Amino acid sequence: MADPYKPRAPFAPWDRRELPGSFDVEDSARRVGNYKWAEMKLFEALGGWVATVPELDVKMRLGTHCYKHAWHADLWHKRLPELREMNPDRLTQPANDAMVRFVEAMTEPEAPDQTIEKLVGVYRVFIPRFIAAYTFHKNNTSQITDAPTIRSINFILQDEFDDWRDGEMILQSLIETPDDVERAARHQARLEAIMVEAGGIAGPGSIGMTSTGASANGPQNGSAA
Amino acid sequence: MRKFFPVEELARDGRFNQITMKDRMADPRTVLGKDGVRPSSNRLVPSRPDASTAARVLMHGIFVGEIQALEGAGRTCHDFRTAGDQARRAQDAAAGDDSGADAVPFALKLDMARQAWDEARHVEISVKLSDWMGGEIGEIAENTVLQAACSTDPVLRLAGVNRALEGLAIDVFTTMKEFGDLAGDPFLEFCEDWMLADEVTHVKMGSDWLRKVTENDPERRKKALEFQGIVDKLFSYGGTRSDSEESPIGLARRFRELAGFTDSEVEDIAEVSLAALNERKDAVARLQAEAASQFAGR
Ligand SMILES: [Fe+2]
Numbered sequence A: 001m002a003d004p005y006k007p008r009a010p011f012a013p014w015d016r017r018e019l020p021g022s023f024d025v026e027d028s029a030r031r032v033g034n035y036k037w038a039e040m041k042l043f044e045a046l047g048g049w050v051a052t053v054p055e056l057d058v059k060m061r062l063g064t065h066c067y068k069h070a071w072h073a074d075l076w077h078k079r080l081p082e083l084r085e086m087n088p089d090r091l092t093q094p095a096n097d098a099m100v101r102f103v104e105a106m107t108e109p110e111a112p113d114q115t116i117e118k119l120v121g122v123y124r125v126f127i128p129r130f131i132a133a134y135t136f137h138k139n140n141t142s143q144i145t146d147a148p149t150i151r152s153i154n155f156i157l158q159d160e161f162d163d164w165r166d167g168e169m170i171l172q173s174l175i176e177t178p179d180d181v182e183r184a185a186r187h188q189a190r191l192e193a194i195m196v197e198a199g200g201i202a203g204p205g206s207i208g209m210t211s212t213g214a215s216a217n218g219p220q221n222g223s224a225a
Numbered sequence B: 001m002r003k004f005f006p007v008e009e010l011a012r013d014g015r016f017n018q019i020t021m022k023d024r025m026a027d028p029r030t031v032l033g034k035d036g037v038r039p040s041s042n043r044l045v046p047s048r049p050d051a052s053t054a055a056r057v058l059m060h061g062i063f064v065g066e067i068q069a070l071e072g073a074g075r076t077c078h079d080f081r082t083a084g085d086q087a088r089r090a091q092d093a094a095a096g097d098d099s100g101a102d103a104v105p106f107a108l109k110l111d112m113a114r115q116a117w118d119e120a121r122h123v124e125i126s127v128k129l130s131d132w133m134g135g136e137i138g139e140i141a142e143n144t145v146l147q148a149a150c151s152t153d154p155v156l157r158l159a160g161v162n163r164a165l166e167g168l169a170i171d172v173f174t175t176m177k178e179f180g181d182l183a184g185d186p187f188l189e190f191c192e193d194w195m196l197a198d199e200v201t202h203v204k205m206g207s208d209w210l211r212k213v214t215e216n217d218p219e220r221r222k223k224a225l226e227f228q229g230i231v232d233k234l235f236s237y238g239g240t241r242s243d244s245e246e247s248p249i250g251l252a253r254r255f256r257e258l259a260g261f262t263d264s265e266v267e268d269i270a271e272v273s274l275a276a277l278n279e280r281k282d283a284v285a286r287l288q289a290e291a292a293s294q295f296a297g298r
């Protein structure tokens, strides 16, 4: 029988997790607050649009996706107090004014013949930005100290990829003519420009680079590993 | 996108035809049926001669009702400001609306988003069941009952949608589940049972939030319950739903209890529904008497 008292290394040879990470507690909390705000705006918009789209399959997809983003917002809501933010509303904020303008512009289309615009805003601009910001956070935060955030991001990213694929495929099925292509591209460009100004879901540095190309990483904390 | 959306503008593809409940009730055929003959209105059971058509029609009604429930839950996620959302408060103030009355708890909105997903699944389920029963999308006019979901007061909306409309869904699914059981259709019974579980959850959400949000505001709670009473009466559909075997749909007392209805609330709905059934029977008798006297006077 194996000796249960034989000393073992605290980290198994296959466990390569490291202590250093780009974000301290405050950095992580600020980002999580931005994520929560943006996920809230997304589920509110999807819920509101359900009644405005005549396409039955799209209606059902929007209702389904609405819940997923509400659940993401809830995961972040619950993470905030664990990051020493006892009043989660205080950090539930847009990254900046441009992000508020982005959401305003994204939610502008209401007419029943604007399904393409609605979906382009969500699936070709907003959700890709979520995927980017979450991936950056997951790959740059401390794998040990910020593990609860990483765990949530893993669940959320799975949803984001699934929903992005759903939305993109619906869009491909709706875009039929050169005119439709033009409409979709024009709307995407308009929203993308505001998003660039915002710098991403968590503002400039959402994916570690500012628009001038400089790294926006925080200090390398916990580098004593 | 506007904050509140009129029921007339619910977007539908070309297959759907919408009528309002008012129009439907004003149609004399609703009371007397085709050629002046009162349609069968007894409990929906397989032994009814028109059972297959009646079940198919009811399933189409469930299908469009689920679409509206999905839209209502989605709109509630959007229409009301989340308590503590300062950015939205600033936006509202800039747009000239700085009232805080429409702010609802974050957790309430999460429940509504969950309901949106559930209702989306119910649309999926009922469209497949409709197909299974030989129905077609749009073959029956869609009754727009969503006025209840357009209230600008979140508490009234909860009372109208989550307690009255969703309460009716509990009654309908219970009847349909029993129908599936009696008709030897395990597929129908299985699906209705799953939807019933979700609806009990939705009504419970409504019951819990109504109590919580109006905890310190008895006047607002009273108003909400009155509104629910009005919607319940509307949903009694001239006696379509009641304890009486003469109503196609029964009152699911046990499941309503699970969903947070008190005994006296269930009794109130039973009373209103029975009164609606009697009103309808009186109306039929009156119309038949009128027709008979016209015939005699010829
Ligand atoms: Fe439902």
Ligand SMILES: [Fe+2]
Residues within 6 Å of the ligand: B069, B115, B119, B166, B169, B198, B199, B202
């Ligand atoms: Fe429901």
